[in-house]
Amino acid sequence: xxxxxxxxxxxxxxxxxxxxxxxxxxxxxxxxxxxxxxxxxxxxxxxxxxxxxxxxxxxxxxxxxxxxxxxxxxxxxxxxxxxxxxxxxxxxxxxxxxxxxxxxxxxxxxxxxxxxxxxxxxxxxxxxxxxxxxxxxxxxxxxxxxxxxxxxxxxxxxxxxxxxxxxxxxxxxxxxxxxxxxxxxxxxxxxxxxxxxxxxxxxxxxxxxxxxxxxxxxxxxxxxxxxxxxxxxxxxxxxxxxxxxxxxxxxxxxxxxxxxxxxxxxxxxxxxxxxxxxxxxxxxxxxxxxxxxxxxxxxxxxxxxxxxxxxxxxxxxxxxxxxxxxxxxxxxxxxxxxxxxxxxxxxxxxxxxxxxxxxxxxxxxxxxxxxxxxxxxxxxxxxxxxxxxxxxxxxxxxxxxxxxxxxxxxxxxxxxxxxxxxxxxxxxxxxxxxxxxxxxxxxxxxxxxxxxxxxxxxxxxxxxxxxxxxxxxxxxxxxxxxxxxxxxxxxxxxxxxxxxxx
Amino acid sequence: xxxxxxxxxxxxxxxxxxxxxxxxxxxxxxxxxxxxxxxxxxxxxxxxxxxxxxxxxxxxxxxxxxxxxxxxxxxxxxxxxxxxxxxxxxxxxxxxxxxxxxxxxxxxxxxxxxxxxxxxxxxxxxxxxxxxxxxxxxxxxxxxxxxxxxxxxxxxxxxxxxxxxxxxxxxxxxxxxxxxxxxxxxxxxxxxxxxxxxxxxxxxxxxxxxxxxxxxxxxxxxxxxxxxxxxxxxxxxxxxxxxxxxxxxx
Numbered sequence: 001x002x003x004x005x006x007x008x009x010x011x012x013x014x015x016x017x018x019x020x021x022x023x024x025x026x027x028x029x030x031x032x033x034x035x036x037x038x039x040x041x042x043x044x045x046x047x048x049x050x051x052x053x054x055x056x057x058x059x060x061x062x063x064x065x066x067x068x069x070x071x072x073x074x075x076x077x078x079x080x081x082x083x084x085x086x087x088x089x090x091x092x093x094x095x096x097x098x099x100x101x102x103x104x105x106x107x108x109x110x111x112x113x114x115x116x117x118x119x120x121x122x123x124x125x126x127x128x129x130x131x132x133x134x135x136x137x138x139x140x141x142x143x144x145x146x147x148x149x150x151x152x153x154x155x156x157x158x159x160x161x162x163x164x165x166x167x168x169x170x171x172x173x174x175x176x177x178x179x180x181x182x183x184x185x186x187x188x189x190x191x192x193x194x195x196x197x198x199x200x201x202x203x204x205x206x207x208x209x210x211x212x213x214x215x216x217x218x219x220x221x222x223x224x225x226x227x228x229x230x231x232x233x234x235x236x237x238x239x240x241x242x243x244x245x246x247x248x249x250x251x252x253x254x255x256x257x258x259x260x261x262x263x264x265x266x267x268x269x270x271x272x273x274x275x276x277x278x279x280x281x282x283x284x285x286x287x288x289x290x291x292x293x294x295x296x297x298x299x300x301x302x303x304x305x306x307x308x309x310x311x312x313x314x315x316x317x318x319x320x321x322x323x324x325x326x327x328x329x330x331x332x333x334x335x336x337x338x339x340x341x342x343x344x345x346x347x348x349x350x351x352x353x354x355x356x357x358x359x360x361x362x363x364x365x366x367x368x369x370x371x372x373x374x375x376x377x378x379x380x381x382x383x384x385x386x387x388x389x390x391x392x393x394x395x396x397x398x399x400x401x402x403x404x405x406x407x408x409x410x411x412x413x414x415x416x417x418x419x420x421x422x423x424x425x426x427x428x429x430x431x432x433x434x435x436x437x438x439x440x441x442x443x444x445x446x447x448x449x450x451x452x453x454x455x456x457x458x459x460x461x462x463x464x465x466x467x468x469x470x471x472x473x474x475x476x477x478x479x480x481x482x483x484x485x486x487x488x489x490x491x492x493x494x495x496x497x498x499x500x501x502x
Numbered sequence: 503x504x505x506x507x508x509x510x511x512x513x514x515x516x517x518x519x520x521x522x523x524x525x526x527x528x529x530x531x532x533x534x535x536x537x538x539x540x541x542x543x544x545x546x547x548x549x550x551x552x553x554x555x556x557x558x559x560x561x562x563x564x565x566x567x568x569x570x571x572x573x574x575x576x577x578x579x580x581x582x583x584x585x586x587x588x589x590x591x592x593x594x595x596x597x598x599x600x601x602x603x604x605x606x607x608x609x610x611x612x613x614x615x616x617x618x619x620x621x622x623x624x625x626x627x628x629x630x631x632x633x634x635x636x637x638x639x640x641x642x643x644x645x646x647x648x649x650x651x652x653x654x655x656x657x658x659x660x661x662x663x664x665x666x667x668x669x670x671x672x673x674x675x676x677x678x679x680x681x682x683x684x685x686x687x688x689x690x691x692x693x694x695x696x697x698x699x700x701x702x703x704x705x706x707x708x709x710x711x712x713x714x715x716x717x718x719x720x721x722x723x724x725x726x727x728x729x730x731x732x733x734x735x736x737x738x739x740x741x742x743x744x745x746x747x748x749x750x751x752x
Contacts, residue, residue, distance in 0.1 A: 404587030409576035499633030
């Protein structure tokens with residue numbers, strides 16, 4: 001085989017691999033008749049999500065659970081798009097956040113939801129309101145009992161979840177309501193608890209049913225001005241479920257009124273403190289309280305690893321193949337067209353500066369949840385190294401060689417294919433390798449929008465403060481990086497003539 | 503064979519070729535000499551269309567060189583530059599066969615042609631399986647010449663092809679090249695700044711200065727009947743070191 005066609009073969013293999021990989025359904029990918037329950041990425045919501053899933057399955061309905069999705073907005077958009085059929089939500093979040101632009105009140109909430117094609121169960125029992133919390137010993141020593149008491153301690157350090165920092169009922173309005181002098185920084189909820197423990201943070205936001213309140217002996221500061229609305233837990237579901245699968249609505253509504261606050265806090269503690277799998281905690285509860293006979297066998301570590309690896313490989317493989325198919329022509333155009341070149345380089349550069357989470361957030365309303373938005377985002381990120389290395393590889397070719405090609409009478413297209421791309425191959429392959437590294441790393445964020453992969457155990461591990469689970473995601477990601485780079489190195493050795501190898 | 507009519511070429515403010523007319527006769531070797539910047543390389547590049555004239559026309563055979571005719575005309579011309587311009591990702595054979603493969607020649611025909619050329623340029627056939635960085639300077643120039651001759655062009659343009667070689671190899675290759683030119687009877691344009699080399703190759707010598715023709719004729723004419731003090735000085739400058747040795751010996 002001639003060397004000049006080697007590079008084409010590489011492209012072909014990548015493209016076929018991409019198409020091949022994408023034909024496998026992702027873990028949790030729904031088929032038409034499968035019902036999908038979603039949940040947010042905190043313990044209580046994951047447990048509720050599993051309860052809903054178990055209840056649907058007990059009615060012989062095929063159901064999957066997309067757990068630990070990135071935020072209320074993601075779930076709301078996904079529900080409206082039909083990517084998920086139901087998820088646990090809180091009335092306060094609906095009124096103050098999701099429907100903040102409407103005139104909805106607690107009384108008209110169900111009617112307002114109906115306008116969006118969404119229905120709501122009766123409250124499940126507990127009110128999980130937002131609250132501010134401190135370590136009890138610290139609060140006692142400073143004489144702090146209410147949120148208003150914070151006003152006379154301007155030196156205290158506040159760390160709030162990013163969602164709380166932005167929400168309509170979150171920090172800005174709370175600060176105004178109580179006229180508080182402090183400023184606050186955004187931090188992950190589970191990490192905030194650890195900051196509170198170590199004394200680096202004095203005040204954090206928390207959910208009133210958090211298991212950690214009891215465990216860490218925290219003081220929940222009184223909301224004397226009733227700033228925080230009531231956060232009654234409910235199940236939201238698509239209204240078309242009532243006709244599509246009425247049994248599903250019956251199943252979900254069985255949870256109504258079954259979960260008083262102390263019960264929910266105890267369930268949260270089982271998972272967050274005792275490290276019992278949320279699916280197991282949920283199964284035990286529905287069996288005990290609702291008389292189900294759900295059996296739940298958690299996956300073994302090997303099974304989990306296989307699933308995460310398969311999902312991650314699809315994310316990385318497909319996005320890489322797409323990025324090569326798109327990025328290579330873009331890089332060629334950038335190198336060949338003086339007018340377009342700077343624009344193309346700038347655009348792929350700007351795309352790369354968009355934070356991954358923001359890019360994913362932009363994708364969800366357009367593309368929903370799962371692999372498609374995750375792969376789209378990863379593809380966009382991978383364009384930068386591939387376009388830029390293709391561009392520089394072609395720009396840096398020695399002038400005399402290009403003139404030789406012209407003097408021989410080769411057409412521009414033949415020069416590109418037989419001379420320029422092979423000569424730039426090392427540079428282009430370097431870009432592809434960088435894209436692999438970027439993709440494997442950024443791919444872990446795919447779990448936030450239900451694409452699975454190595455991000456899943458990392459999310460769960462951060463949530464449960466479980467280093468073992470975090471390593472379950474990070475170590476295979478590192479191993480995968482080394483393996484894939486090795487494969488690319490091998491391809492490079494096989495394809496490049498010896499005169500172009502180091 | 504190649505006719506330049508009132509050709510001018512500037513690079514910014516610098517004049518490379520100025521209102522120059524020149525006719526290169528077929529089946530002879532014409533040598534372009536002159537100091538650096540006299541326009542001899544530019545003239546060669548104008549002949550193969552790598553540079554477009556600002557004014558004037560270039561006619562090859564009976565075809566005027568334009569953007570549209572350049573690709574097909576180039577296939578009737580071979581071009582060799584100082585460092586050979588061989589593609590490092592292709593073996594010697596790959597370089598030589600590149601255009602023929604692109605034009606869809608049958609493998610047998612390519613192999614036969616390469617075998618003939620290997621004989622002609624006296625290259626060890628094993629060298630053809632090596633990549634350019636693995637070859638010596640002289641071997642690279644022999645491969646370059648094979649590549650230029652592959653499509654059996656009417657015209658061969660060489661831009662200081664021996665300039666980067668050490669003197670011994672250069673002398674060998676000079677002999678071989680002249681023999682090849684005589685045997686093939688092609689139209690050859692050879693650029694050098696070395697008057698010894700010019701006299702060795704050239705049926706006709708064209709001395710350039712500032713983008714214009716200073717004098718043309720045989721080497722003997724230039725030496726014995728210089729048209730200007732510049733011609734005499736240019737020739738004298740390169741003869742002086744050797745004359746000095748002759749005087750020592752006498």
